[in-house]
Amino acid sequence: MSEAAPPQPEAHAVQRPRGWAPGAWLRATMLAYISCAALLAAWRWDGSSALLAWALILAAWFPIHLCINAGGLLLARSSERLAFAAWWRCVLGEWRSSVRIFLLDQPWLTWRSQPQPLAPQAGTAPVLLLHGYFCNEALWFHLQKRLAAQGIVSRAVSLSPAMASIDDLVPQVAEAVDTLRAETGAAQVAILAHSMGGLVARAYLRIHGPAAVAQLITIGSPHQGTKHARLGLGRNARQMELNNPWLTALAAHEATHPLPPTTVILSRHDNVVAPQDDQTLPGAETLRFSRLGHLALLDDARVQATVLLLLSPAETLQK
Known part of the structure; x- marks a missing residue:
C-alpha cells in the first residue's frame, strides 16, 4: 500500500493590518536620536569637542537602558531573593541582551536570510x-x-x-x-x-x-x-x-x-x-x-x- 500524501493547506489571503513594524520604529528612533545628538553638539560645542559631545550624548542611552532594566526587576519583586552582586549580574546580563537585540539585531537583521540546515534532520517538525x-x-x-x-x-x-x-x-x-x-x-x-x-x-x-x-x-x-x-x-x-x-x-x-x-x-x-x-x-x-x-x-x-x-x-x- 502506498502512503497517502499529507493534506495540503488551503490557500487563503490575509488582510494585513496597517501600521509600522517594530523594526521601522527602532530605526526611526535611533536615527532621530543620532540627529538630535548631532544638532546639539554642533550648536553647543565647536571643533573637536563637538565629536566628543556627540559621543557622550549617544552614550547616555546605555545608562538609561540599564536603569530601565534594573527598575523592572526591582518592581517585579521576585520570590527568590538574590544577593547584591548576583542581582546586578542579572541586571547586567539583561542589559547586554536587550542592547544587542534592540539596537543591533532587530533594526538591521530583518533583511538577512534566516539560517537553515543544509540537510534537515529526519523526524523533526519544522x-x-x-x-x-x-x-x-x-x-x-x-x-x-x-x-x-x-x-x-x-x-x-x-x-x-x-x-x-x-x-x-x-x-x-x-x-x-x-x-x-x-x-x-x-x-x-x-x-x-x-x-x-x-x-x-x-x-x-x-x-x-x-x-x-x-x-x-x-x-x-x-x-x-x-x-x-x-x-x-x-x-x-x-x-x-x-x-x-x-x-x-x-x-x-x-x-x-x-x-x-x-x-x-x-x-x-x-x-x-x-x-x-x-x-x-x-x-x-x-x-x-x-x-x-x-x-x-x-x-x-x-x-x-x-x-x-x-x-x-x-x-x-x-x-
Whole structure:
C-alpha cells in the first residue's frame, strides 16, 4: 500500500493590518536620536569637542537602558531573593541582551536570510518562531543558527502592527503555519514563542485547534498577565494586564479544549513578566530558571540547550 500524501493547506489571503513594524520604529528612533545628538553638539560645542559631545550624548542611552532594566526587576519583586552582586549580574546580563537585540539585531537583521540546515534532520517538525511585544523576526536570528546546526528547519515571522490586538495577529500565524507545512511537506509544526508570542500562539490554537501543531514551547510568556503591562501602549498591552477579561476567556476555552503538548519556560527573575512563578498553564511541563531577565532567557546556554532537546525527535535522544 502506498502512503497517502499529507493534506495540503488551503490557500487563503490575509488582510494585513496597517501600521509600522517594530523594526521601522527602532530605526526611526535611533536615527532621530543620532540627529538630535548631532544638532546639539554642533550648536553647543565647536571643533573637536563637538565629536566628543556627540559621543557622550549617544552614550547616555546605555545608562538609561540599564536603569530601565534594573527598575523592572526591582518592581517585579521576585520570590527568590538574590544577593547584591548576583542581582546586578542579572541586571547586567539583561542589559547586554536587550542592547544587542534592540539596537543591533532587530533594526538591521530583518533583511538577512534566516539560517537553515543544509540537510534537515529526519523526524523533526519544522519550527515556527513567534516574537513578543514590540519585537520582530530578527529576535530569533542567533537561535536559528543553533537550530540549523541541529538540522531543524525554522521560520520566524514579523507580526505587525506592533500594538495591534493579539487576535488581529492570528491570521498571520495561520498563514505562516500553512506556508511552513506546504514548504516542508510536514503534517505538523512546532511553535516556539517568546513573551507575548506565547499568547499569540494560544489565540491561534483557540481558533484553529491543535491539529497542525505538534508541540508548543513558550519562553517568558505572561500566561497569567503581568503587572508591567499597564506601562505598555496598544490593545495587546491591555490584553497582557493581570486579571484582564481577554486572558480569562482564553483560559476558559482551554479548560475544555486542551493545548497540544506544551512546555513553559520561565525565569524567577524576569524583569518584564511579573509575578514570575505564576506564569504557567494547566497540564504544561514547567521549567523554571533563575538569575535571567526577560531577554536574557533567549541568550542563556541552558535555555537554548533545553529548547534543542525539546525539539529533537525521540529516536535521536535514545541514541
